[in-house]
Structures are given as structure tokens and as C-alpha cells.
Amino acid sequence: MPEGIFCNKTPINTEEQLKATLGDKGGKQYYEEMNHLDVDTDKLWSTIQKTMKSRTKTWLDICAHCGLCAESCFLYQVNGRVPEQVPSYKIQSTLGVMVKKKGKVDNAFMQMCMETAWSKCTCCNRCGMYCPHGIDVGVMFSYLRGLLYSQGFVPWELKIGSGMHRVYRAQMDVTTEDWVETCEWMAEENEEDWPGLEIPVDKVGADIMYTCNAREPKHYPEDIAEAAILFHVAGENWTVPSEGWEQTSLSMFAGDWECCKDNVLNVYSALERLKPKRAIGTECGHAHRATVIEGPYWAGRPDGQPPVPYIHYVEWLAEALRSGKLKIDPSKRIKELVTLQDSCNYVRNQGLKDVTREILSYIVEPGYFVEMSPNKEHNYCCGGGGGFNGIGLYRAQRNVALRKKMEQILDTGAKLVIAPCHNCWDAIRDLEEEYKIGIRWSFLKPLIIKMLDVPEHLRPTEE
Amino acid sequence: MYDFLTGPMLWATFIVSFGGLLVRTVMYVKGLNWQLDRVAYRPNMKYGIRGGVRSILAFIIPFKARLWQTRPGFTLLFFAFHIGLLVTPVFLEAHNVMFRNAFGFSLPALPTGVADGLAWVCLVGGLFLLLRRIAFPEVRILTTFYDYLLLVISVMPFITGLIARYEMGNYDFWLAAHIASGEIWLLALPFTKLSHVVLFFMSRMQLGMDYGIKRGGMKGTDMAW
Numbered sequence: 071m072p073e074g075i076f077c078n079k080t081p082i083n084t085e086e087q088l089k090a091t092l093g094d095k096g097g098k099q100y101y102e103e104m105n106h107l108d109v110d111t112d113k114l115w116s117t118i119q120k121t122m123k124s125r126t127k128t129w130l131d132i133c134a135h136c137g138l139c140a141e142s143c144f145l146y147q148v149n150g151r152v153p154e155q156v157p158s159y160k161i162q163s164t165l166g167v168m169v170k171k172k173g174k175v176d177n178a179f180m181q182m183c184m185e186t187a188w189s190k191c192t193c194c195n196r197c198g199m200y201c202p203h204g205i206d207v208g209v210m211f212s213y214l215r216g217l218l219y220s221q222g223f224v225p226w227e228l229k230i231g232s233g234m235h236r237v238y239r240a241q242m243d244v245t246t247e248d249w250v251e252t253c254e255w256m257a258e259e260n261e262e263d264w265p266g267l268e269i270p271v272d273k274v275g276a277d278i279m280y281t282c283n284a285r286e287p288k289h290y291p292e293d294i295a296e297a298a299i300l301f302h303v304a305g306e307n308w309t310v311p312s313e314g315w316e317q318t319s320l321s322m323f324a325g326d327w328e329c330c331k332d333n334v335l336n337v338y339s340a341l342e343r344l345k346p347k348r349a350i351g352t353e354c355g356h357a358h359r360a361t362v363i364e365g366p367y368w369a370g371r372p373d374g375q376p377p378v379p380y381i382h383y384v385e386w387l388a389e390a391l392r393s394g395k396l397k398i399d400p401s402k403r404i405k406e407l408v409t410l411q412d413s414c415n416y417v418r419n420q421g422l423k424d425v426t427r428e429i430l431s432y433i434v435e436p437g438y439f440v441e442m443s444p445n446k447e448h449n450y451c452c453g454g455g456g457g458f459n460g461i462g463l464y465r466a467q468r469n470v471a472l473r474k475k476m477e478q479i480l481d482t483g484a485k486l487v488i489a490p491c492h493n494c495w496d497a498i499r500d501l502e503e504e505y506k507i508g509i510r511w512s513f514l515k516p517l518i519i520k521m522l523d524v525p526e527h528l529r530p531t532e533e
Numbered sequence: 534m535y536d537f538l539t540g541p542m543l544w545a546t547f548i549v550s551f552g553g554l555l556v557r558t559v560m561y562v563k564g565l566n567w568q569l570d571r572v573a574y575r576p577n578m579k580y581g582i583r584g585g586v587r588s589i590l591a592f593i594i595p596f597k598a599r600l601w602q603t604r605p606g607f608t609l610l611f612f613a614f615h616i617g618l619l620v621t622p623v624f625l626e627a628h629n630v631m632f633r634n635a636f637g638f639s640l641p642a643l644p645t646g647v648a649d650g651l652a653w654v655c656l657v658g659g660l661f662l663l664l665r666r667i668a669f670p671e672v673r674i675l676t677t678f679y680d681y682l683l684l685v686i687s688v689m690p691f692i693t694g695l696i697a698r699y700e701m702g703n704y705d706f707w708l709a710a711h712i713a714s715g716e717i718w719l720l721a722l723p724f725t726k727l728s729h730v731v732l733f734f735m736s737r738m739q740l741g742m743d744y745g746i747k748r749g750g751m752k753g754t755d756m757a758w
């Protein structure tokens with residue numbers, strides 16, 4: 071069977087293709103075409119031979135089939151502990167079989183793999199901490215997603231997502247003009263309350279280059295304004311690039327390896343162009359993982375680091391509070407039970423567990439912060455990670471996945487959840503929408519702004 | 534028969550087994566790829582080694598890793614089984630006699646009572662590992678014939694050894710069976726999943742390096758395994 075019009079092995083590279091695929095509402099035709107899509111078994115096997123190195127090979131080989139990873143997976147827990155949700159089973163029955171059969175698999179098998187890879191694993195890497203052999207099933211699922219993507223077996227939304235990155239270099243259709251305009255608009259909008267507020271674009275040699283998640287200019291531009299306000303109050307010399315401002319990578323979750331590289335190089339070239347002392351990314355775990363943790367490897371940087379020190383927003387915030395650049399008015403501290411969502415993508419994947427707690431020590435009245443259990447690197451995924459949030463086809467499964475976070479939050483008794491990660495934030499919002507447990511959720515920026523002790527000279531002059 | 538099994542066959546077994554394991558170790562390291570694995574091994578070797586050692590220690594010390602704490606029953610069985618499996622053959626008096634004859638040196642030997650005890654612990658541990666494969670759905674779904682076969686290959690030397698030791702039945706036969714099954718076990722090491730005797734360390738080391746380098750170590754926070 072030939073490839074479909076929408077569902078095929080070719081990535082979306084033009085705006086035209088992108089709009090056409092978007093026009094196929096809910097991917098109806100896309101999924102219909104997928105039923106007839108051929109598997110290029112020779113190419114699949116040669117890709118495996120070229121890219122599957124000793125780590126993955128050994129993991130598949132020596133898995134002791136002991137089942138110890140079962141309980142570590144939140145999807146196993148919330149799905150009635152059915153054995154089909156055991157991490158080892160999920161990967162052995164997909165990638166394991168694909169390798170055993172030397173790539174000779176059919177359409178039905180690939181569709182089963184797709185369902186498993188995107189609806190039964192969020193690549194949260196938690197199981198990797200619990201396997202005695204050090205087998206990280208999340209890592210292997212990321213790999214499997216790449217193989218599936220290259221054969222066209224990828225959920226419609228993620229095909230579009232990586233297409234967006236290819237066409238606009240942003241996960242949404244935000245162009246350079248849109249972005250720069252949004253920055254100007256936000257600066258004007260808030261000038262009155264924050265005299266002297268600026269969002270400097272393309273300033274060379276600033277101390278900080280700030281980058282964000284395309285959802286911000288698209289859907290919550292106030293987030294950019296909030297970042298600007300905090301940098302302003304802290305007296306930072308900062309800038310945003312006109313190109314290379316978007317640090318997320320849906321292509322990472324789609325398995326579009328080529329696109330991952332292209333996007334991160336775009337951000338790095340902004341760093342080379344503007345030569346800031348360091349870069350700071352927004353409150354987004356997935357963006358941080360893409361640009362700072364995985365990105366250097368896609369870009370082929372042998373030291374595994376971005377071209378300049380690149381930190382997550384929580385690291386900057388903790389530093390600004392610690393050094394007194396930002397001061398909190400003690401009377402405005404949070405005086406209600408509050409809990410914290412540890413994002414897998416920068417906690418389990420980069421160890422940023424203590425800085426967030428340090429921030430809370432400044433903004434929460436002692437005694438009001440309740441930890442989730444488990445927490446830090448043992449925390450569970452919010453339920454919407456790895457692209458799960460955005461895939462309509464698996465909405466029902468995603469809603470079940472949210473239950474673990476719901477239980478964890480309910481157990482704390484807190485009504486306010488701080489989620490310094492876009493994706494976790496979205497998942498917790500959806501969780502409230504779905505289960506109505508009466509909670510509120512917030513990024514750090516708006517909370518901090520409300521509590522700031524603003525120095526006299528930065529306040530608006532009274533009329 | 535005895536002479537053959539303890540003579541040329543033993544030598545061949547040692548060479549194939551240890552040589553094979555060495556090959557697997559070397560191949561593992563050679564097959565690592567910093568860019569595909571997303572770990573900058575070389576430039577951050579110090580962080581890597583530190584993370585790797587932490588990772589190995591967490592899992593070879595009973596009850597150290599969170600996993601071992603969450604499953605005390607399994608942990609006991611698991612360590613009993615593995616300690617019995619590894620310690621008994623090396624420090625057994627009878628094996629040491631053989632060693633002395635062959636190489637002219639020997640290791641300190643365990644008192645017979647302790648050695649017997651360890652062998653039994655290993656057998657019972659093995660039995661429970663087998664039962665749990667049947668009893669728990671999350672393990673049953675993963676288990677294949679191959680897993681049972683490997684378990685049998687691993688405990689066979691102990692079963693035959695104990696029979697010979699208590700002189701049940703024909704001693705010479707059971708002794709030969711014991712030696713043969715021990716050699717089968719050794720030969721299986723490099724070619725089967727039993728290669729985890731060395732690959733466990735490699736895989737643990739690798740993931741530990743990953744955590745030590747990019748997943749926290751360089752941020753000054755050690756991951757709590």
C-alpha cells in the first residue's frame with residue numbers, strides 16, 4: 071500500500087502540509103490511512119543496527135524478568151496493576167520483539183507499539199531508579215518512539231507538533247514577528263505599574279538571555295511579562311533573542327531526532343550571536359530537558375553542556391532570593407497548606423530538587439509547606455508527561471493517569487499546588503477539570519510578584 | 534570420567550567462561566556511544582566514576598537502595614540466593630582441595646557446617662524465586678521457558694552437590710553430575726542472561742555515570758537510589 075496523504079513516513083516540512091494535516095480534524099483520515107501504511111522493514115532493521123548500541127542491547131538482553139519495576143510505574147499502579155503495564159513487559163513486547171524479529175514486523179504490530187509508546191509510558195524515567203540492573207525503560211521508550219516516528223506510526227498531534235517545530239521552530243505557530251510584537255506589547259502593557267520596565271530584544275553581551283516555551287507568547291503572554299517584572303526588580307541586565315527564543319521540543323516526544331537537533335542549534339546560535347554570560351529558561355521541565363539536558367548531545371557538543379551556562383528558572387529564582395536581589399515581604403508569605411510538584415524533567419533528570427525547596431522557604435510561612443509522598447527524584451509523573459497531555463486519541467488513558475497525582479495531592483491536604491513546569495501545570499489543571507477536587511495551581515512567577523517587597527524607586531509614582 | 538571433567542574439561546571451561554565474560558565486558562564498553570546514550574563519559578569522568586560507584590554500591594549492599602527497602606522479603610531471598618551462589622563454590626573445602634592440586638594454592642575454606650547452610654539457603658532462595666514467578670501476575674507475564682531453564686542451570690550444581698555431599702545414591706555418579714553441572718553453569722555464563730555476573734556491573738556503572746554526570750551529579754545533588 072502506498073503512503074497516505076497525511077499519514078506517511080515524510081515529516082511535515084512546509085506550512086502548506088502543516089495546515090492540511092491540521093485541517094484533518096482529530097486526525098480522522100490520518101488514522102484511517104495509518105491502517106494501510108506499510109512498514110519498511112529493511113530500513114527499520116538497518117536503523118536499529120546503526121543506532122542501538124550496547125546500553126540498550128544489554129538492557130534488553132539481561133532484563134531478569136523479575137518484575138521489580140512493576141510497582142515503580144505510576145501507570146501500572148493506576149491501571150489496576152494489570153501485568154500489561156509492567157515496564158519490562160511494555161518494552162519487551164514492543165522494542166524487544168522488534169529486535170528479535172530483526173525488524174520484520176507488520177502494521178498491526180507497529181500500531182500496538184505506537185499505543186504502548188505514547189499511552190503506556192510518559193518517559194518519566196522513574197522505573198530506572200528501581201531496577202536492580204539499572205534498566206531505564208523510559209530511555210528505551212524514547213528510542214522506540216524514534217523508530218516509530220521514522221516509519222510514520224506516530225499520533226497525529228505529535229506529527230503536527232514536530233511539524234510545527236520544523237516549520238516555525240516553535241511548538242506553536244508563533245513567528246519571529248509574533249514573538250517580538252508580544253514582547254513589545256507586554257512591556258507596554260505593564261509599563262505603568264512598573265516604570266522603566268523593558269523587554270530588550272537582541273541585546274548583545276547581556277548578563278542573561280531568557281528563553282521560553284511557545285505556549286507563553288501564544289496563550290499566556292503574562293508569563294513573559296512576569297519574567298520581565300522579576301528581572302526588572304532584581305536589576306538584571308537581560309535580553310531575549312528574536313530568533314532562537316523557543317526552547318521546547320515536541321519533536322523530542324514525537325521521536326523526530328533530526329528536528330530536535332535543528333531546534334536546539336537554533337537556540338544555541340542565538341547564544342553565539344548575543345553572547346550573554348548565561349541563559350535562563352522558563353518554568354518548564356520539558357523545555358529544560360530539551361535545551362539543557364539532552365540538547366547538547368543532539369547538537370554534538372562533546373562536553374554535554376550548552377555553549378554558555380544554561381539554568382532553569384527555579385535556579386535563578388533561588389539565587390535571586392538568596393542574594394537579596396528579590397525580597398519577599400514577610401507579611402505576604404503563603405499562609406495556607408501548599409504542596410510542590412517535582413517535575414521529572416528537571417528533578418529526576420537533573421537533580422534540581424533542593425533549589426525549589428529553598429524558594430519555598432522564602433515564600434511560605436513555616437509549617438505550611440507539605441511534601442507530597444513520595445517526592446523529589448522519587449516523585450511520580452503528573453500523568454501528562456511525554457506528550458500524553460496533547461494526544462486526543464489517548465485522552466481516556468491520560469485521564470486515568472492523572473489519578474496518581476490526584477491521590478498524592480489529596481493526601482497532602484493542600485489546596486494550592488505549585489507547579490514550576492508547564493506540562494505539570496497543564497496536567498494539574500486538567501486534573502481539576504476532570505475530577506473537581508477543589509485545588510488551585512500556580513507557577514512561581516505570579517506568586518512571587520504578589521509577595522515582593524518592591525524598592526521605593528521601582529514603584530509607580532502616585533498622582 | 535572424573536579425570537576428564539576435572540582435567541582438560543575444567544581448563545576448557547575456565548577459558549571459555551572467563552574469556553567469554555571478558556569479551557562481553559570489553560564489547561560493552563566499546564559499544565557505548567556518548568551521543569546516542571547522551572552521556573559525556575570522557576570529559577566528565579570524575580563525576581561519572583563517582584556516580585557509577587554510588588550506583589553499584591546502592592544495589593549490592595542489602596537494604597541500601599530504595600528498592601531494597603520497599604521489598605524486604607524479596608531482598609532477603611535475593612541476597613541469600615546470590616550470596617549462596619557466589620560464596621559457596623569459591624570457599625568450599627572440597628573445591629579448594631582441587632584448586633591446590635591444580636594450581637598449587639588455595640583460598641581459606643568455610644567450615645563445613647556454614648558451607649552446607651549456604652548451599653541450603655541458596656536452594657531455598659532459588660525455590661522461592663521460582664515460586665514467585667508462578668505466583669505473581671506481574672512476574673508471570675515476563676517469565677519465559679528460558680528463565681526457568683537458567684534458574685535450573687544455576688541451582689543444579691547445588692542439588693547434585695548436596696546429594697553427593699550426603700552420599701545419597703551412587704557417590705561417583707553424583708560427583709560427576711555435580712562437576713558437569715557446575716561446568717555447564719560456567720559455560721552458560723558468557724552466552725546467556727547469566728552474563729549479568731559482569732554486565733550487571735557495567736549497566737549499573739553506566740546508569741550511575743548518567744546520573745552522576747547529567748542527571749544531578751554536576752548540580753551537586755546526589756540522586757537517592
Ligand code: SF4
Nearest residue numbers: 133134136137139201
Ligand atoms: S526490574 Fe529491571 S530486570 Fe527486573 S523486570 Fe524490570 S526491567 Fe527487568
Ligand code: SF4
Nearest residue numbers: 143191192195197208
Ligand atoms: S518511564 Fe515512567 S511511565 Fe514509562 S514505564 Fe517507566 S515508570 Fe512507567
Ligand code: SF4
Nearest residue numbers: 413414415452455493
Ligand atoms: S509533565 Fe511533569 S511530571 Fe510529567 S513527566 Fe513531564 S515533568 Fe514529569
